[in-house]
Amino acid sequence: MTIRQQLEERERKDLSPFACLSANSKGRRRPVEPCPVRTCFQRDTDRIVHCKAFRRLKHKTQVFLQPEGDHYRTRMTHTLEVARVARTIARGLGLNEDLTEAAAFGHDLGHTPFGHAGERLLNEIMPGGFRHNEQSLRVVDRLENDGEGLNLTYEVRRAILCHSGPELAETLEGRVVRLSDKIAYLSADIDDALRGGIIYPLDIPAHVAQELGDTHSERINTLVMDIITASQGKDDICQSPEKGRAMADLREFMFESVYRNPVAKGEEGKAQEMIRRLFDYYMADLDKLPPEFQEIREGESPERAVCDYIAGMTDAYAVERYLDLFIPKSWTVK
Structure with missing residues (x-):
């Protein structure tokens, strides 16, 4: 027996009759070798x-x-x-x-x-x-x-x-x-x-x-x-x-x-406005989406591609993209 099979046998012996056994899984959408x-x-x-x-x-x-x-x-x-x-x-x-x-x-x-x-x-x-x-x-x-x-x-x-x-x-x-x-x-x-x-x-x-x-x-x-x-x-x-x-x-x-506390959640309106502007920006210029989202744009919908991109952002990255796109940078003489 492989280690996996030993573990599956242990589940059968030790777990509750209401438990979902690994060996009884309905499997994956694409079969893989165990x-x-x-x-x-x-x-x-x-x-x-x-x-x-x-x-x-x-x-x-x-x-x-x-x-x-x-x-x-x-x-x-x-x-x-x-x-x-x-x-x-x-x-x-x-x-x-x-x-x-x-x-x-x-x-x-x-x-x-x-x-x-x-x-x-x-x-x-x-x-x-x-x-x-x-x-x-x-x-x-x-x-x-x-x-x-x-x-x-x-x-x-x-x-x-x-x-x-x-x-x-x-x-x-x-x-x-x-x-x-x-x-x-x-x-x-x-x-x-x-x-x-x-x-x-x-x-x-x-x-x-x-x-x-x-x-x-x-x-x-x-x-x-x-x-x-x-x-x-x-x-x-x-x-x-x-x-x-x-x-x-x-x-x-x-x-x-x-x-719903205004002190704790006071900045949420700004965060939402940031996300809204990012969404509108990418919808207006879909070519600016990263390459991995272009297939989604073509195969599903532009909205879906933009949503997937923005939903995956971290807080810091969303702020970074917003600053880069909408906030003027200071000009310095080199």
Whole structure:
């Protein structure tokens, strides 16, 4: 037996009957020779971690636009936190940790520069709208690897797509990632908002703090343990009614106090105007798009090509392109 086959046999023996086994994957869009060492989901994790879109996450906004200080979350640190929360839940339920990890690492690859502000703007100006979960799937299916995509397994692709939006993933591992994303961003965003002086500890509703805990680690531990306890022996991922309500109330508080806070989000209008002008510029002169987007322009649509290019930008690169295109440079005598 190869190492991969030994790992697949171990999954059959050790994992929950509700787990998605690597050997039972529905496979890839283009068949490939199995790896002798890695299961198909381990291989997907490696493909995602080594791709360009994953590396760009470190320079993309999570909540606060280009904050001063080293300890605020970026889209990369958020992704790592989601992966850790999701793997802990998967381990506690006897699910496939490798599938869970691959989906967690890939779930936000399609996020725009400047976080949800960028997403809202592209959703406004793109025909048919724009949703980052769909763009994440497009990144792994179409944009990465010189247009060939990463050729991931069906289960990982579905978990990436269904981490937000109306659809639920068929696998419990995909549903774990969906809930872990919410746990990670809510608790981390509280941490960042406290650090930035946007909110203070006593602002958090008392009943939420009593139910979930007062600190970042307490909130995550409470929610993770609740999901593991509530989901044991079930073919779904659940929360207890009490913790589910507390988490929903916490989310509502965060929208009122942080996500719509004019101090925290005061620069978002400028970021959106920047993206709008970049979009209009490239639509007016499509030949200025990089070569890899010309095929998309011809084969799909000009709007799709411009959207793919801008959605893939980091915050810093979008600012750099804007400055280069729209801000006069000082003239000096040589």
